[in-house]
Amino acid sequence: MALREYVLDMFNLRKDRTGFFRVAPDAVPVISQARALEVFDVLKNMDNIAYGYTDDGGYARTHLMCRNLFGAGLVPEKAWAFETDNRELIVKFPHGEQTWWFHVAPVLNVDDGKGGYVQMVFDPSLFDGPVTLKEWGDIMQAAPDQIFTAPCGKAPAKYTGDYTPYHRTGWATDTAAIKVMDEYVQLQNEQGFMPSVFPSDMRNAANDERWNVQPADAKKTGGQPCRNQKA
Numbered sequence: 001m002a003l004r005e006y007v008l009d010m011f012n013l014r015k016d017r018t019g020f021f022r023v024a025p026d027a028v029p030v031i032s033q034a035r036a037l038e039v040f041d042v043l044k045n046m047d048n049i050a051y052g053y054t055d056d057g058g059y060a061r062t063h064l065m066c067r068n069l070f071g072a073g074l075v076p077e078k079a080w081a082f083e084t085d086n087r088e089l090i091v092k093f094p095h096g097e098q099t100w101w102f103h104v105a106p107v108l109n110v111d112d113g114k115g116g117y118v119q120m121v122f123d124p125s126l127f128d129g130p131v132t133l134k135e136w137g138d139i140m141q142a143a144p145d146q147i148f149t150a151p152c153g154k155a156p157a158k159y160t161g162d163y164t165p166y167h168r169t170g171w172a173t174d175t176a177a178i179k180v181m182d183e184y185v186q187l188q189n190e191q192g193f194m195p196s197v198f199p200s201d202m203r204n205a206a207n208d209e210r211w212n213v214q215p216a217d218a219k220k221t222g223g224q225p226c227r228n229q230k231a
Helices: 003-010 033-044 058-071 133-139 173-191 201-211
Strands: 077-082 089-093 096-100 102-111 117-121 147-151
Touching: 033 058, 033 102, 033 201, 058 102, 058 173, 077 117, 077 133, 117 133, 133 147
Parallel strands: none
Antiparallel strands: 077 102, 077 147, 089 096, 102 117
């Protein structure tokens, strides 16, 4: 690395930070819906991330999830939602309202079954499965024109940071994100916070398909669908 390039990174002066997120040569840019659910469950089960502590830390959660996704040979981006001049983001959890001025989560391209793909948000702090940008925004009452996607390492529209809206990824970001999550995991455990999530359409569809299986020997069951608990 040339001295100028090193200085730019060291002092966090480079606007494009995509160099901190290495895409594997054999990375998969679009995944199936079945794979999307598997990936979501892997993220959900990361025990170093405090999904139940939603007061703060979405930026650190997302950074660490994206690191995991890049490591798995995928190509995540980030979804960003922002408040408007008149209204904060508001999530009406069963246990009470949560407000944010911004929220962020990983995005992956998922096969839509029609020869194309759709961007899906992977946010275990809010949902039980991947959701569309609309589902994600609607649960926060976000204005559609305040939802953006951007590659990891690039700031969303109107902002200057890719880690938080005003902070860029740098050499110390991994350590900072881990430190934030360690603190919030401890708070989550001490105070008994549990993730309270909403159902996703993709998870519901998968569950419907799982539990409504036409038996191989339809004659023995009168031709009616059965619930196959081993599916």
